[in-house]
Amino acid sequence: MALPPIPGQLNSSQGRSKQAALIGLRLLLALGLSIGISHIKLDYLESFFYDLRVKTKATSPNAKKVALVLFGSQSAESLKSDLSATILSKTLLKIEEQKPRFIVVNLRLKDITGTDLEKKTLSDMAAKIPGLYLTSNDLLLKGDKKTLSMPYPWDTFPIASAPQTSDSKILARDNVTRRMLISYQDIPLLHTIVAGTFNPTINNLNNIHGSFKFAGSDQVYVDFDPPGSFPRFSFQDILNSKVKTDFKDKIVIIGNDTDLVSSDYVQTPYSRELANMTTAEMHANMFDTLLLNSAPQKMPDWFNTLLTFIIAVFTVHIVLSLKPSEGLILLGEVLLGFIGICYLSFWLFGLWIPMATPILAVFLCYYFLIPYRLIIENRRSWEYYQKNKLLSQVEELKTNFISMMSHDLKTPIARIQGMTNVILTDNVALSSQQREAVDTIKHSSDDLLKFINAILNYGRIESQGVQLHLQTKDINNVLHEVIKKHEFLAKVKRIQIVSELDPLFPIPMDADLMRQVLSNLVENAIKYSPEDTKIMVTSEERDDHVVIQVADQGPGIPQDELNNIFMKFFRSKNVKSSQIKGSGLGLYLAKYFTELHKGRIFVESNDGKGSTFTVELPMEQGGSHA
Ligand code: ADP
Numbered sequence: 001m002a003l004p005p006i007p008g009q010l011n012s013s014q015g016r017s018k019q020a021a022l023i024g025l026r027l028l029l030a031l032g033l034s035i036g037i038s039h040i041k042l043d044y045l046e047s048f049f050y051d052l053r054v055k056t057k058a059t060s061p062n063a064k065k066v067a068l069v070l071f072g073s074q075s076a077e078s079l080k081s082d083l084s085a086t087i088l089s090k091t092l093l094k095i096e097e098q099k100p101r102f103i104v105v106n107l108r109l110k111d112i113t114g115t116d117l118e119k120k121t122l123s124d125m126a127a128k129i130p131g132l133y134l135t136s137n138d139l140l141l142k143g144d145k146k147t148l149s150m151p152y153p154w155d156t157f158p159i160a161s162a163p164q165t166s167d168s169k170i171l172a173r174d175n176v177t178r179r180m181l182i183s184y185q186d187i188p189l190l191h192t193i194v195a196g197t198f199n200p201t202i203n204n205l206n207n208i209h210g211s212f213k214f215a216g217s218d219q220v221y222v223d224f225d226p227p228g229s230f231p232r233f234s235f236q237d238i239l240n241s242k243v244k245t246d247f248k249d250k251i252v253i254i255g256n257d258t259d260l261v262s263s264d265y266v267q268t269p270y271s272r273e274l275a276n277m278t279t280a281e282m283h284a285n286m287f288d289t290l291l292l293n294s295a296p297q298k299m300p301d302w303f304n305t306l307l308t309f310i311i312a313v314f315t316v317h318i319v320l321s322l323k324p325s326e327g328l329i330l331l332g333e334v335l336l337g338f339i340g341i342c343y344l345s346f347w348l349f350g351l352w353i354p355m356a357t358p359i360l361a362v363f364l365c366y367y368f369l370i371p372y373r374l375i376i377e378n379r380r381s382w383e384y385y386q387k388n389k390l391l392s393q394v395e396e397l398k399t400n401f402i403s404m405m406s407h408d409l410k411t412p413i414a415r416i417q418g419m420t421n422v423i424l425t426d427n428v429a430l431s432s433q434q435r436e437a438v439d440t441i442k443h444s445s446d447d448l449l450k451f452i453n454a455i456l457n458y459g460r461i462e463s464q465g466v467q468l469h470l471q472t473k474d475i476n477n478v479l480h481e482v483i484k485k486h487e488f489l490a491k492v493k494r495i496q497i498v499s500e501l502d503p504l505f506p507i508p509m510d511a512d513l514m515r516q517v518l519s520n521l522v523e524n525a526i527k528y529s530p531e532d533t534k535i536m537v538t539s540e541e542r543d544d545h546v547v548i549q550v551a552d553q554g555p556g557i558p559q560d561e562l563n564n565i566f567m568k569f570f571r572s573k574n575v576k577s578s579q580i581k582g583s584g585l586g587l588y589l590a591k592y593f594t595e596l597h598k599g600r601i602f603v604e605s606n607d608g609k610g611s612t613f614t615v616e617l618p619m620e621q622g623g624s625h626a
Contacts, residue, residue: 069232069234087235147159232281406455483499500537504539514617541619558607602614
């Protein structure tokens with residue numbers, strides 16, 4: 001018949017359903033937190049983590065199809081002029097001689113000096129150069145009849161939409177340029193058209209890696225190379241014919257680099273410094289991204305929510321199930337592993353895995369749940385405290401009861417022993433049957449007294465009542481006494497006790513307690529050894545210690561029990577089923593008494609090949625009072 005469950009304890013099916021409810025609750029908690037966190041706008045933080053990945057990425061080799069021609073302060077100095085229509089015309093003609101595929105003019109025409117006639121001549125000349133376009137931030141709507149144009153004298157200058165985006169009012173709001181438009185209302189823009197002549201696969205916009213829809217446009221993230229990655233030439237180099245074949249079949253971007261006008265520069269993931277990268281170089285990066293079709297791919301929002309959920313589940317589990325220190329280490333490892341995966345997937349595959357929300361999930365889950373965990377822990381330790389209090393009361397009652405019982409038993413036993421001694425020493429003739437009966441009474445009462453003494457000692461230990469009474473004595477004397485006392489017992493089993501005791505200096509010890517320790521070892525050796533065997537008792541000095549060994553040729557102790565034999569009430573499973581009597585307290589007391597002397601006791605034994613018990617006592621100080 002099955003036993004009814006102890007009140008307060010759960011049976012296995014109740015336990016399982018409680019476990020399932022707990023897991024469900026945790027999943028729900030993690031789900032709620034991750035959905036909540038996914039709705040927090042973390043664009044600034046996310047972009048910050050993105051920029052870190054861009055900065056640390058080993059630069060991908062660029063397509064080597066883009067070159068920059070920049071009008072810088074040195075050009076102005078050596079040409080002794082601002083950028084004029086005449087200088088630009090001459091430069092364009094020089095570039096055109098080298099047959100580039102495209103010339104992209106990234107200049108503000110209104111800042112170009114010269115007469116209207118010079119400007120008009122430049123504009124007309126530009127119109128005749130195939131593949132020449134002025135970049136414009138303006139966008140044409142689908143079906144719009146009008147074309148992009150400038151007022152006279154620039155009215156003939158070919159213009160194309162190549163807008164520059166920066167996160168100033170949306171997303172990260174940090175004025176950094178990260179994205180570019182590839183088409184607006186499904187009409188491809190300049191970068192896409194130009195790059196498509198080199199890399200026809202991108203003419204189908206669906207083939208462009210990492211593209212996403214944003215406010216009526218298709219966009220990609222620019223695969224930026226660090227500033228200075230594209231070949232650059234100055235106006236004076238071109239005009240002095242220093243550049244011969246560099247532009248053949250390439251895209252030449254003409255721009256400003258005068259350090260004077262902030263709008264000639266952009267902030268990029270590489271740096272927020274002004275004058276970090278010219279807008280011309282930004283366009284070079286945009287062309288290059290499409291030429292290589294290497295735009296980073298941002299993972300979709302659902303992936304972000306899923307990832308946040310998984311990480312939240314993990315954090316909730318760690319915080320609520322593991323030890324705080326272990327949990328913290330594991331959480332740190334998970335966080336580092338996650339960050340490592342994010343970096344690696346960006347560096348190797350251009351995958352942008354969101355980091356801000358999952359990391360925030362870890363911190364929020366941790367800080368929300370730690371107080372909850374503390375409350376639970378507190379309640380648990382209060383329960384443990386209460387249970388412990390009850391257990392110590394029960395333990396105290398038990399110890400008191402045992403010692404009271406043992407005291408009360410000792411007196412009748414002493415009387416029985418007294419009476420049997422009277423019978424045995426009296427000269428009255430006893431029949432052999434009577435003598436056997438009296439002998440049995442004597443042995444049984446001896447065993448009972450031993451047991452009661454062991455219990456009494458145990459009670460004293462439990463109530464911390466054992467005191468050391470140190471006296472300087474030769475332990476060999478105690479050993480002689482013990483061997484002598486057990487000689488009769490050994491003789492009955494034809495066991496020979498051989499002693500080899502080195503002369504020793506007296507040491508401080510409690511002779512009574514050490515006598516009990518050594519008696520127990522010798523008695524066990526006799527008790528557990530088969531007949532016609534030998535017991536070896538030795539003593540010697542070794543490294544400031546007195547070492548006593550009791551070795552027998554008995555059955556030995558199984559390996560899996562070696563660690564347990566010094567535990568209270570432990571008896572080997574082999575002896576429990578045998579006739580050999582014992583309380584399982586002898587070695588427990590021996591260990592306790594030896595350690596009171598600041599010594600140690602241990603056993604070496606091979607199953608079936610005898611046991612050797614060793615007691616080591618320090619020679620200098622016998623121990624402190626318990
Ligand atoms: P017990 O009263 O059972 O002898 P002890 O604490 O003295 O209690 O010993 C604990 C157990 O260790 C014993 O029950 C026995 O299984 C094992 N043991 C102790 N001494 C020996 C020995 N010399 N040979 C084999 N087993 C031993």
